[in-house]
Amino acid sequence: MARTGMSDGAPWAGSERQAGGPAALGAHHPSYVFAETDLLRRQAQRESNARSYPRRIPLSLRRAYGAYLEDTEGRVFLDCLSCAGALALGHNHPVVVEALQRALRDQLPLQTLDLTTPIKDEFVEELFALLPPAFARHAKIQFCGPTGTDAVEAALKLVKTAKQRANVLAFHGAYHGMSQGSLALMGNLSPKRRLPGLGGNVQFLPFPYAYRCPFGLGGAAGEDAGLAYIETVLSDPESGVLPPACVIVEPIQGEGGVIPASASWLSRLRELTRVHDVPLVLDEVQTGLGRTGSYFAFQDADITPDVLVLSKAIGGGLPLSVVVYREELDTWQPGAHAGTFRGNQLAMVAGLATLKFVRAARLDLHAAEMGKRLRERLCALQARVPFIGDVRGRGLMLGVEIVDPVGAQGRDGAYPHRPKLAAALQAHCLARGLLIEIGGRHGSTLRFLPPLIITPAQIDQVADTFAAAVDAMLANLH
Numbered sequence: 049m050a051r052t053g054m055s056d057g058a059p060w061a062g063s064e065r066q067a068g069g070p071a072a073l074g075a076h077h078p079s080y081v082f083a084e085t086d087l088l089r090r091q092a093q094r095e096s097n098a099r100s101y102p103r104r105i106p107l108s109l110r111r112a113y114g115a116y117l118e119d120t121e122g123r124v125f126l127d128c129l130s131c132a133g134a135l136a137l138g139h140n141h142p143v144v145v146e147a148l149q150r151a152l153r154d155q156l157p158l159q160t161l162d163l164t165t166p167i168k169d170e171f172v173e174e175l176f177a178l179l180p181p182a183f184a185r186h187a188k189i190q191f192c193g194p195t196g197t198d199a200v201e202a203a204l205k206l207v208k209t210a211k212q213r214a215n216v217l218a219f220h221g222a223y224h225g226m227s228q229g230s231l232a233l234m235g236n237l238s239p240k241r242r243l244p245g246l247g248g249n250v251q252f253l254p255f256p257y258a259y260r261c262p263f264g265l266g267g268a269a270g271e272d273a274g275l276a277y278i279e280t281v282l283s284d285p286e287s288g289v290l291p292p293a294c295v296i297v298e299p300i301q302g303e304g305g306v307i308p309a310s311a312s313w314l315s316r317l318r319e320l321t322r323v324h325d326v327p328l329v330l331d332e333v334q335t336g337l338g339r340t341g342s343y344f345a346f347q348d349a350d351i352t353p354d355v356l357v358l359s360k361a362i363g364g365g366l367p368l369s370v371v372v373y374r375e376e377l378d379t380w381q382p383g384a385h386a387g388t389f390r391g392n393q394l395a396m397v398a399g400l401a402t403l404k405f406v407r408a409a410r411l412d413l414h415a416a417e418m419g420k421r422l423r424e425r426l427c428a429l430q431a432r433v434p435f436i437g438d439v440r441g442r443g444l445m446l447g448v449e450i451v452d453p454v455g456a457q458g459r460d461g462a463y464p465h466r467p468k469l470a471a472a473l474q475a476h477c478l479a480r481g482l483l484i485e486i487g488g489r490h491g492s493t494l495r496f497l498p499p500l501i502i503t504p505a506q507i508d509q510v511a512d513t514f515a516a517a518v519d520a521m522l523a524n525l526h
């Protein structure tokens with residue numbers, strides 16, 4: 049088992065006021081009641097209507113360590129959200145904290161635009177060392193404005209410039225960020241519906257969603273049908289779709305509902321795009337850096353992308369994003385993707401410490417092992433709980449789709465979505481000290497994205513707490 053650098057409890061575990069601190073979580077479940085605090089009230093008054101997480105997770109946070117969060121009321125939570133997957137090493141990991149403290153002591157320039165520094169140089173070396181050599185040997189890197197969505201924008205500009213094509217192919221269920229170019233690639237209609245004038249030139253393709261196969265086939269037959277369709281789009285001179293600048297895809301759709309593409313689907317997509325001279329852009333903003341059981345999810349399929357988009361975990365908890373790409377695509381002009389905060393040195397320090405730790409501790413393998421442990425427990429639950437329709441994902445990126453087992457099955461054989469029950473389960477988990485995310489079609493997939501340093505005992509706490517919430521719901525439903 050990997051040395052995670054963390055213990056099973058938070059350093060303040062002995063001091064929490066409530067019964068349900070880290071040691072107690074899972075043993076006897078806390079039952080937190082969430083009253084509106086002054087902080088939450090003021091947040092609701094002052095912050096924009098576009099705020100999202102506080103509506104489902106009504107917490108004001110005070111401190112955090114490892115896989116634990118503590119709110120201002122002294123309640124402790126096991127964090128299976130990890131800042132939407134950004135905290136590979138959890139909160140305040142000692143290697144990250146020490147590296148940041150050292151950098152501040154050494155008066156590192158905090159921002160350098162895109163000027164180089166020893167830290168930046170070392171960060172690139174370390175990142176390239178994690179990539180498959182066949183890709184890294186001929187790769188270039190662009191540092192972007194520090195969010196994932198800016199790196200997606202950069203990737204689009206890169207391939208559009210290189211290929212001099214306007215059209216992009218994306219997938220149903222895709223999530224690539226919230227700036228307008230990325231939003232145009234998004235499957236989910238709700239953020240797009242009320243936003244007139246969103247850029248076009250995007251054609252959407254079927255993603256291999258086995259549980260709700262768009263062709264009603266599922267399994268290998270569903271994947272074959274989807275790929276045959278993509279091949280038609282790319283090769284039929286009357287498909288109506290102009291040759292695209294790229295195909296952009298997440299190897300595992302995260303926000304779309306934790307839907308993994310199989311290795312064979314991904315490698316056949318790679319082959320199709322190669323044959324038709326279409327750059328393949330892999331968005332690994334969420335899957336990157338060990339989360340799925342390999343350093344990068346595409347390694348499972350043994351393919352080489354043309355463009356790789358990375359953010360979240362590579363910044364060690366601070367904002368950082370990059371695009372790594374095949375050097376032949378490097379035809380854009382100086383200044384083609386400028387931005388003030390591309391030289392965030394503290395993020396590179398935190399990111400470098402994280403990359404090194406992930407590699408030294410083989411947290412990719414640890415994530416595979418911990419993911420298997422959690423998945424087995426979730427599958428055991430599925431076997432006895434009719435409203436758990438599907439358990440899926442890879443490594444520490446797992447999803448549980450909640451369905452209505454007495455509703456009419458669709459042509460794909462799946463039961464209807466059950467978003468209200470999913471939301472109630474999320475709330476029940478929170479009341480028991482477990483923070484999980486919700487996403488997917490109709491908001492009916494519960495998502496587990498714990499930090500990669502999670503221990504076996506903590507995985508068991510997650511599984512026990514989730515099972516208790518499920519059983520409470522079962523009892524309510526009867």
Ligand SMILES: Cc1ncc(COP(=O)(O)O)c(C=O)c1O
Binds near residue numbers: 196298
């Ligand atoms: C696959 C993927 N791409 C892009 C993004 C956008 O990243 P950001 O929220 O940092 O802009 C996300 C965010 O969740 C993501 O999951």
